[in-house]
Amino acid sequence: MIARAKTGAKASATPRQTERRGAPRHTINRRAHYIAALGALPRDCLVIDMSDTGARLYAEPALPDEFILVVSGAGKPAQKECRVVWRLGGETGVAFAGKRG
Numbered sequence: 001m002i003a004r005a006k007t008g009a010k011a012s013a014t015p016r017q018t019e020r021r022g023a024p025r026h027t028i029n030r031r032a033h034y035i036a037a038l039g040a041l042p043r044d045c046l047v048i049d050m051s052d053t054g055a056r057l058y059a060e061p062a063l064p065d066e067f068i069l070v071v072s073g074a075g076k077p078a079q080k081e082c083r084v085v086w087r088l089g090g091e092t093g094v095a096f097a098g099k100r101g
Contacts, residue, residue, distance in 0.1 A: 023051040023053045024051055025055075026049060027048065028047055028048075028050055029046065030046070030047045030073075031046060031047075032045050032057075032069060032070060032072070033045065033069075034057075034059070034068065034069050034070070034082075035067060036064045037067075045059035045063070046058040046059070047069075047071055050071070053095060053096055054082075054093065054095040055069070055080075055094055055096075056091060056093050057069070057091070057094060058090050058091050059090060059092065060090050062092070063084060064084075065083070065084050066081070066083050066097070067082055068080070080096045081096065081097040081098040082096060
């Protein structure tokens with residue numbers, strides 16, 4: 001039998017972290033391309049996870065503050081206008097700024 005200390009306070013469960021994203025993200029680990037400026041050549045990156053409102057990407061060198069992300073899938077490649085919201089090493093969190101397809 002485990003002895004309990006009599007403190008009068010109930011043990012509380014670990015509080016859940018609050019989700020700050022607008023939509024749930026799904027891990028996809030898919031190669032993609034980004035276009036830094038109009039007329040620029042596409043560069044490679046990795047989409048780690050993505051939601052309807054943003055994504056976590058890995059790229060070296062660091063991504064520009066705004067760019068177009070092109071993700072290939074089963075159908076037509078999706079193009080998303082992106083704005084950087086955080087950076088940590090080679091990882092970057094982006095919010096999708098507009099609808100492109």
